[in-house]
Amino acid sequence: MSHTDAPNQRQDAELPALGFTGTLRFLWVQLTSMRTALMLLLLLAVAAVPGSLFPQRPAGPGIVDDYISDNPAAGEWLDRFQMFDVYSSVWFSAIYLLLFVSLIGCVFPRAVKHAKALRSAPPRTPRLLSRLPEYGKVVLESTGPSPRDAVDQAAKILKKRGYRIQVRQEAEGNASVGAERGYVREIGNIVFHLSLIGVLAFMAAGSMLSYRGQKILVEGEGFANTLVAYDAFTPGSAFSEQKLNPFSMTLDSFEAEFDRESDTHYGQALDFTAVLGVRHGPGEPEQTTELKVNHPLDIDGVRVYLVGNGYAPEVTVRDGIGNIAFQGPVIGRAEDQVYTSLMVIKAPDSEPDQLGFVGFFLPTAYTGEDGVAISIDPELLNPELNLNSYYGDLGLDTGEPQNVYVLDTDTLTELNSRNLEAGGITLSPGESYELPEGKGSIAFDGVKRFVGLDIVYDPAKWGVGIFAVLAMLALGVSLFVRRRRVWVRGTTDPNGYTTVEYGLLARGESFGLREENVALRRQMERTWPVQAPKDADDAEGGPSTSDYKPPSGHDAHPVDIQAAMPAIHRPPESKPNTTENRPE
Amino acid sequence: MPSINLQLASYSDLFMLIAAFIYVAAFILFTLDVATSSTTIRNLESELARQRPRREMAGAGVGRPVPDTAGDHPPAAPAGRAQSGSSATAIQLNEELVNDDMDYLGTVRRPVANVAVALMVIGALLHAFAVIARGVAASRVPWGNMYEFLTTGAMLVAVVYLLFLIRKDIRFLGTFVSGLVVVMMAAATMGFPTPIAHLQPALQSPWIIIHVSVAVLASALFTLTFAMSVLQLIQHRREAAMSVEKARIRPFLRMVPPALSLENWSYRINAVGFVMWTFTLIAGAIWAEAAWGRYWGWDTKEVWTFVVWVVYAGYLHARATRGWTGERAAWLSIIGYACIVFNFTIVNTYFPGLHSYAGIPGAETAEVYR
Numbered sequence: 014m015s016h017t018d019a020p021n022q023r024q025d026a027e028l029p030a031l032g033f034t035g036t037l038r039f040l041w042v043q044l045t046s047m048r049t050a051l052m053l054l055l056l057l058a059v060a061a062v063p064g065s066l067f068p069q070r071p072a073g074p075g076i077v078d079d080y081i082s083d084n085p086a087a088g089e090w091l092d093r094f095q096m097f098d099v100y101s102s103v104w105f106s107a108i109y110l111l112l113f114v115s116l117i118g119c120v121f122p123r124a125v126k127h128a129k130a131l132r133s134a135p136p137r138t139p140r141l142l143s144r145l146p147e148y149g150k151v152v153l154e155s156t157g158p159s160p161r162d163a164v165d166q167a168a169k170i171l172k173k174r175g176y177r178i179q180v181r182q183e184a185e186g187n188a189s190v191g192a193e194r195g196y197v198r199e200i201g202n203i204v205f206h207l208s209l210i211g212v213l214a215f216m217a218a219g220s221m222l223s224y225r226g227q228k229i230l231v232e233g234e235g236f237a238n239t240l241v242a243y244d245a246f247t248p249g250s251a252f253s254e255q256k257l258n259p260f261s262m263t264l265d266s267f268e269a270e271f272d273r274e275s276d277t278h279y280g281q282a283l284d285f286t287a288v289l290g291v292r293h294g295p296g297e298p299e300q301t302t303e304l305k306v307n308h309p310l311d312i313d314g315v316r317v318y319l320v321g322n323g324y325a326p327e328v329t330v331r332d333g334i335g336n337i338a339f340q341g342p343v344i345g346r347a348e349d350q351v352y353t354s355l356m357v358i359k360a361p362d363s364e365p366d367q368l369g370f371v372g373f374f375l376p377t378a379y380t381g382e383d384g385v386a387i388s389i390d391p392e393l394l395n396p397e398l399n400l401n402s403y404y405g406d407l408g409l410d411t412g413e414p415q416n417v418y419v420l421d422t423d424t425l426t427e428l429n430s431r432n433l434e435a436g437g438i439t440l441s442p443g444e445s446y447e448l449p450e451g452k453g454s455i456a457f458d459g460v461k462r463f464v465g466l467d468i469v470y471d472p473a474k475w476g477v478g479i480f481a482v483l484a485m486l487a488l489g490v491s492l493f494v495r496r497r498r499v500w501v502r503g504t505t506d507p508n509g510y511t512t513v514e515y516g517l518l519a520r521g522e523s524f525g526l527r528e529e530n531v532a533l534r535r536q537m538e539r540t541w542p543v544q545a546p547k548d549a550d551d552a553e554g555g556p557s558t559s560d561y562k563p564p565s566g567h568d569a570h571p572v573d574i575q576a577a578m579p580a581i582h583r584p585p586e587s588k589p590n591t592t593e594n595r596p597e
Numbered sequence: 598m599p600s601i602n603l604q605l606a607s608y609s610d611l612f613m614l615i616a617a618f619i620y621v622a623a624f625i626l627f628t629l630d631v632a633t634s635s636t637t638i639r640n641l642e643s644e645l646a647r648q649r650p651r652r653e654m655a656g657a658g659v660g661r662p663v664p665d666t667a668g669d670h671p672p673a674a675p676a677g678r679a680q681s682g683s684s685a686t687a688i689q690l691n692e693e694l695v696n697d698d699m700d701y702l703g704t705v706r707r708p709v710a711n712v713a714v715a716l717m718v719i720g721a722l723l724h725a726f727a728v729i730a731r732g733v734a735a736s737r738v739p740w741g742n743m744y745e746f747l748t749t750g751a752m753l754v755a756v757v758y759l760l761f762l763i764r765k766d767i768r769f770l771g772t773f774v775s776g777l778v779v780v781m782m783a784a785a786t787m788g789f790p791t792p793i794a795h796l797q798p799a800l801q802s803p804w805i806i807i808h809v810s811v812a813v814l815a816s817a818l819f820t821l822t823f824a825m826s827v828l829q830l831i832q833h834r835r836e837a838a839m840s841v842e843k844a845r846i847r848p849f850l851r852m853v854p855p856a857l858s859l860e861n862w863s864y865r866i867n868a869v870g871f872v873m874w875t876f877t878l879i880a881g882a883i884w885a886e887a888a889w890g891r892y893w894g895w896d897t898k899e900v901w902t903f904v905v906w907v908v909y910a911g912y913l914h915a916r917a918t919r920g921w922t923g924e925r926a927a928w929l930s931i932i933g934y935a936c937i938v939f940n941f942t943i944v945n946t947y948f949p950g951l952h953s954y955a956g957i958p959g960a961e962t963a964e965v966y967r
C-alpha cells in the first residue's frame with residue numbers, strides 16, 4: 014500500500030466491513046498518510062520547544078534540582094510531565110517513533126513502486142498533446158523527413174538530453190515517442206528519507222556503545238582511563254568496564270593567553286593550551302601533545318576535549334591538635350572573565366571539630382573603597398584567598414554523596430566572616446592564618462592551574478555523519494532534479510507536410526518546463542527545415558503555456574492532468590508567441 | 598595573534614553608519630513608490646487607453662493582446678487565473694503590471710523605485726566594504742558576536758535581494774527588505790555596539806567560517822520568502838474578495854504578483870534555503886563534536902535550529918499534501934521565519950547555553966559528588 018493523500022476516500026467504502034485486520038489496515042493507512050506525516054512533523058517541532066525553556070537533566074542535574082526547589086509547586090508538576098527530560102520523555106519519543114514508523118510505511122512502498130517505474134517504459138502518448146501544460150508544433154518543409162523519421166530523430170534528441178525513450182508506431186503512418194527523465198529525483202527522495210532512518214539508528218547505537226566522562230586535572234596530576242578515575246561518568250546502555258581503553262595521561266602544564274593590546278577587550282582570553290603526556294597503554298612510551306579548545310586529542314578512538322580551566326590554589330589546613338587535616342590543590346570554579354573563583358575547602362579529618370572554608374580566590378585582587386576585594390585580571394598578578402571558616406559537622410559521615418563545590422553550613426558554626434569580630438581570612442601565597450578559638454590554621458602555599466577534560470568514546474558517530482551527509486545530498490537531488498515527461502508525435506497534415514507536435518509535463522514542481530520547451534524547439538529547428546509560421550496569428554506557432562499548476566504531489570499522472578485541466582487553460586487559439594520573440 | 602588594525606576598524610564603523618543612512622533613504626523611496634502606486638497605475642491605464650482604444654479580447658481568459666512592441670515583451674503572460682472573476686480589462690491591465698514569473702515587463706515606469714534600488718546598491722557596496730574591513734582589521738571572519746552577526750546578516754539580506762533583482766522584478770519587496778536592513782543595522786549599532794576584538798578560543802575554528810556563513814545566507818533567503826508569504830496571504834484575500842465583487846481593494850497590491858506566483862517562488866527559494874539550513878545543521882553538529890565532544894546535545898541553540906528545520910520540512914511536506922498548499926503552506930513559511938528570528942534574537946541574548954559567548958572563560962567544571 015502506498016502512502017496516499019486522501020485515505021478517507023478509499024476507506025469510506027470499506028468501513029462497514031472493518032474487522033480487526035480491517036481496523037489495523039485502516040490505522041496503518043492513516044498513519045502512513047501524508048497528512049499524518051505533516052501533523053507529526055509539526056508536533057515534533059512544538060514538542061522540542063519546552064526543552065529550551067526548562068533546564069534539562071542531561072545538561073546539568075544540579076540546575077534542575079535548584080529549579081525545582083526554587084519553584085516547588087510548578088516544579089513537581091513539570092517533573093511529572095518530564096519537562097526536565099524532554100528529549101527522552103515518553104511523549105517526545107512517541108512522536109518521533111510514530112513519525113519514523115510512518116516514514117517507513119510511506120517510503121518502502123514508494124521505493125517498490127519506483128523500482129517498477131524504473132523498469133517500465135515511459136507512459137503512453139496522450140491523444141491530445143495540446144492539452145499538456147507545455148505544447149508546441151512545427152510544420153516541416155517538403156524536404157523534411159517523414160513522420161516516422163522525424164519521430165526517430167526527435168527520440169535521438171531527447172535521448173541526448175537525458176530522457177529515457179520509447180518510439181511507438183501509430184495508425185496511418187504516424188509515430189510518436191514517449192520520453193521521461195529525472196527518475197533520480199524520486200530516488201533522491203527515497204534515499205533522503207531512508208538516510209533519516211540511518212541517522213536515527215546510529216544515534217540509538219551511539220547511546221548504547223558510547224561513554225563519556227569528565228575529569229579535572231591539576232598540573233602535575235595524572236589520569237588513567239578507569240572508572241574510579243573519573244569525576245563524572247555516563248556510560249551507554251551496553252557499556253562494560255572492559256571497554257575502557259587502557260590509556261593514561263598527565264597534565265604537564267597549562268598555558269592561557271590573554272589580550273593585552275586591546276583597550277576594550279583587555280584581558281579577554283585568546284588561547285588555551287594544555288600540554289599532556291599521553292601513554293596509549295601501561296608500559297608504552299609517553300608522548301607529549303598539545304590540547305586546545307576545538308582541537309580534541311584522539312587516543313585510539315577515544316576523544317579528549319579541553320572544555321574548561323581555572324586556578325587551583327594549594328592550601329594546608331591544620332586542625333586544633335596541630336595535625337595536617339588537608340593539604341593540596343583545591344579546584345576553584347571560575348565565575349567570570351577574570352577568574353573570580355569560588356572556593357570550597359572541606360577538612361573532615363580535622364579534630365576535635367571538622368573544618369570547612371568557603372570563599373573566593375582572586376587572581377589579581379583589588380580592594381575597593383568599600384573594603385571588598387575583587388579580581389580585576391585573569392592572570393596571577395596579585396593572587397589572594399578570601400575565605401570564611403566554619404567548624405562543626407560537615408555532614409560527610411552519613412555516606413550520602415555531596416557536591417564537593419557546595420558547603421552545607423546548616424550544621425556548622427561560623428568562625429571567620431566579615432560580620433564577625435574575627436573578620437574574614439585574607440591570604441597571599443606563603444601566608445598562613447591561625448583560626449580563632451584554637452581551632453587550627455590554614456596556609457596558602459601556592460597556585461596551580463587545572464583543566465576540565467571531557468573524555469568521549471562514540472564509535473557510532475561516523476554512521477550518523479555519513480547518513481546525515483547522504484541525506485543532504487539526496488535532498489538536493491530530490492529538490493533540484495527536474496522530472497519531466499515529453500511526448501512527440503509525427504503526423505502528415507492535410508497539405509502533405511510532416512507535422513511534429515510535442516507536449517511536456519512536469520511531475521512535481523513545474524519550474525523550468527517552459528525553458529525545456531524552448532530548448533527542445535530550438536534543437537528541432539536546427540535539425541529540420543521548419544516552415545516559418547504563416548502569419549502572426551498562426552494558431553500554434555510556438556511553445557505555449559497555460560498557468561496550470563499540476564498538483565505538486567508525486568501522484569500526478571497525465572490522465573489526471575487532462576481531467577483536471579479546465580477548458581480555459583487550453584492553449585490559446587490566437588497566440589503569436591514563437592520561440593523567437595522570447596527574450597533570452 | 599596579529600594585532601588588530603584599529604584605523605581600519607574605525608573606517609568600518611563609519612561606513613556601517615553611512616550605509617545605514619543610505620538604506621533609510623532607500624526605504625523612504627520604496628515606501629513612496631508604494632504610496633504613489635495608484636497614480637502610477639492610473640498613468641498606465643490612460644496610456645493603454647491611448648495606445649489601443651479598442652481591441653477585442655479573443656476568447657475567454659486568453660492572454661493579453663499583442664503589444665505593439667512585440668519582441669521586447671516576454672511571451673504569454675499567463676491568463677490570470679487569479680483574476681478569473683474580474684473583468685477582461687482588469688486582467689489586461691494586471692498583466693501589464695506584473696506577471697507570474699516576476700519578469701521585468703517594462704510597461705510601468707517607476708522612477709522612484711528605481712532610485713531606491715540604485716541607493717540600495719550604493720548602500721550595499723559601502724556596507725560590504727565595512728563588513729570586509731572589519732574582518733580584515735581583525736584578521737578573521739567578521740561574524741563573532743551579535744554586532745557582527747547583525748551587520749553581516751543585513752548585508753547578505755541586501756545583497757541576496759539585489760542579486761535577485763538582476764533577473765526578477767521583485768521591487769515590490771523593496772520596502773520590506775530595506776526596512777528590515779535598517780532595523781538590523783540599528784539594532785547592531787545601538788543595541789549591540791561591540792568594539793572590535795579577537796575571537797575567544799571557543800570560536801577559533803574553521804567551522805565558524807562555513808557554519809555561520811551558510812546559516813546567515815539561508816536566513817537571508819528565508820527573509821525573502823517570509824515577505825513573499827505574507828504578501829501571498831494578503832494577495833490571496835484580495836483576490837478572493839475581488840472575485841466576489843469587482844471592487845478595487847488595496848490597489849497598491851496590483852504591483853505585486855498574484856498569490857500563486859508568490860507561492861511558487863517562495864517555494865523555490867525555500868527549497869534552496871532548506872538545503873542550506875540542513876547543511877548548517879550538519880556543519881554545526883560536526884563543529885559541536887570537535888568543540889564539546891558530542892554532535893548533538895539539545896543545547897538551546899541546537900533545539901531552535903532543529904525546530905526551524907522541522908518547520909520548513911513541514912512546509913515542504915505541506916506543499917505536497919492536498920489541502921495544505923496555498924495559505925497553510927504560507928503560514929508555515931511565516932512560522933519558520935518567526936522561529937529563525939526568535940533563534941537569532943531571543944535565544945542569542947536571553948537563553949543560557951553553550952552557544953552564549955557572553956562571558957565565562959570556559960571554566961565550567963563538572964559537578965562532582967563525593
Ligand code: HEM
Pocket residue numbers: 016044045046047050054112113114115116117119120201202205206209488491492521565566567910913914916917
Ligand atoms: C523524520 C521525518 C521526515 C522528515 C524530516 C521529512 C522531510 C522531508 C523533506 C525535507 C522533504 C522535501 C524534500 C524531498 O522532496 O525529498 C520531504 C518530502 C517528502 N516526504 Fe518526507 N519527511 C519525513 C517523513 C515523511 C513521512 C512519514 C512521509 C510519508 C507519510 C513522507 C513523505 C514525503 C513525500 C511523499 C515527499 C515528497 C514530496 C514531493 O513530492 O514534493 N515524509 N520530506
